[in-house]
Amino acid sequence: MADAIVAEGLVKRYGSVVALDGLDLVVPEGTVMGLLGPNGAGKTTTVRVLTTLLEHDKGRATVAGLDVVADAKQLRSKIGLSGQYSAVDENLTGFENLDMVARLYHLGKQRSRERARELLERFDLVDAADRPVKGYSGGMRRRLDLAGALVAKPSVLFLDEPTTGLDPRSRLGMWDVIEELVAGGTTLLLTTQYLEEADRLADKIAVIDHGRVIALGTADELKAQVGGERLELSLGSAQDVAKAREVLGPLAIGEIVADERGHRLTVPVSGGAEVLVDGIRRLDAEAIKVLDIGLRRPTLDDVFLTLTGHAAEEKQGERGE
Ligand SMILES: Nc1ncnc2c1ncn2[C@@H]1O[C@H](COP(=O)(O)OP(=O)(O)O)[C@@H](O)[C@H]1O
């Protein structure tokens, strides 16, 4: 199978800020690559370089066999991009937006209208087709934006944080739409800050932090890489969280995560049920009251924490950039 996207040693600086620091990425045709990382990791910069919107400083990249710099013009007609910030015109209707995009791709008057209608149907926007986008919900806008990216039937599709800012219901709806899309064999590069999103949609996940890929694999491979299990506790008070942390310290095989406000504690352990029993004995001996305790397999959240030393959601407060 040919590779739809190849990036080698991409470097991009904004003044003194190093946004991409030697990023390597290979996406085989017909697969979904999830680019997972916190705010500021370099996801949008990667997408902008690969979609010819931004020139990198070092390295090289090809998409659909075309160089993103030398063949930029030719490449543009082969890719679709739905950005972190919606590109739709607020004052036009859903139909007008798609019709306009189709005309920009020189589809011709008749064909443009047909394509707009097809896409409105496919993205469940027929009822809203003749209303200005101003009145659309967040989920509807994202669907329209995605429809716009598909007008020219691109062979490689880029979705930059397609569900950031959506409520949980719209997010699920968007996941369904994307899953349907990739079932048809589209090559997709998807960026996300949500571990469960990458887990659900991507064949492979590249975890990025500070402009480089720090881990690559399927969701299961990444989880296995972290190893062990997680002992998860719910306690009665912040003091108990601190005490339990100390008492369970000797069992930990990695960094313990304490949520003192939520009265929760997560301890990476290995040894299965025996460790659970051991933990309960230790807590009991110190008379620490445990509301709930359980053992679970590591999640992608744990993967991220283990790899980067910080939680994936830590920086989400900065989302308004
Ligand atoms: N136009 C810009 N000017 C200066 N710095 C930028 C610009 N765009 C992005 N950056 C910086 O580059 C880094 C990567 O940003 P970005 O690619 O947007 O990350 P992400 O999409 O993962 O949140 C961040 O430190 C960000 O602040």
Ligand SMILES: [Mg+2]
């Ligand atoms: Mg971004």
